[in-house]
Amino acid sequence: MKAIETALKGCFVIEPTVFEDARGYFFESFNQSKFQELTGLAVNFVQDNQSGSQKGVLRGIHYQRGEHAQAKLVRVLKGTVLDIAVDLRKDSATFGQYFSLILSEENKKQLFVPRGFGHGFAVLSDTAEFSYKCDNLYNKASEGGIIYNDPTLDIDWMLAKDEVLLSEKDAELPTFENAKF
Template identity: 60%
Template sequence: MILEKTEIQDLVVVQPAVFEDERGYFFEAYNKEKLSNQGVAITFVQDNQSFSKKGTLRGLHYQNPPYAQTKLIRVLDGEIIDVAVDLRKDSPTYGKSFSILLSSENKKQLLVPQGFAHGFSVLSATATVMYKCDNYYNKESEGGIRFDDPTLNIDWGMDAKDAILSDKDLILPSFENCNSQF
């Protein structure tokens, strides 16, 4: 496993070692010991999986303390633009976003630490996304930010008017008015 640092502290791209031959491929999607040996000591307690159609946009979501979550996101099938926004008020990159193309082809993963909002848009016909969490979901602790907030200026790889959103995501507040407690 290779960990690639991003321009935002603690936000890491995970590139697994992929072994391919005439039968197909094999890789370790998660290895606690290997990550720990590279300074990422996390105990995951929950796996989530979603299936979405092209144009679906999920996010931007986060959980406030004490239910904040670190997430390890990967795509089982399809292609997404995955986005993380730094909500840590004491961070030099507060309010900055990071985007990456995650796909079943490139097998990259994004490790999003606590203190970030997260979302993704589906570029392929469909996408199956799986992510590990280091804390359990708690409805009272959830928060979010509008995907099209002009101060964040995120490129989701599609026209915003074509995004397929949940009713919940349609009414999320702006970045400036979100209830982040980080």
């Protein structure tokens, strides 16, 4: 396993060691002691989530505030997504910047998104199964979000505007400028 820190401090690309042969493949998707050794972070995941989506579905940009903030370890089980992490830590040198990465069943990469970040993804394949671990339980009263097409963030989601499929809730999210962190 390799952990590569992105330009956003504390945000890591995780590349597993994959063992392949004629039968298929095997890899550890998470090993707490190796993760801590490679990243220097002690994370205790308490909740796993999974979603299935069709091409064009864009989920995000979501986050949890305050004591309910969540770190996430995200990966794709089937298909391909563009994954986005946005630094929302006001005291960070990279506040308001984002990191994007293609996650797929082929590359088996994962992204560790630390607390204090927003997160979203767009499905680029016909369908995708997305899985993620959280280090804190979801709390509805602490949820926040930023509209996907925010002009300040200016994220290229790799989808045409008419391909984007949003939930009603995500379509009504505020801009970065008006969001409450």
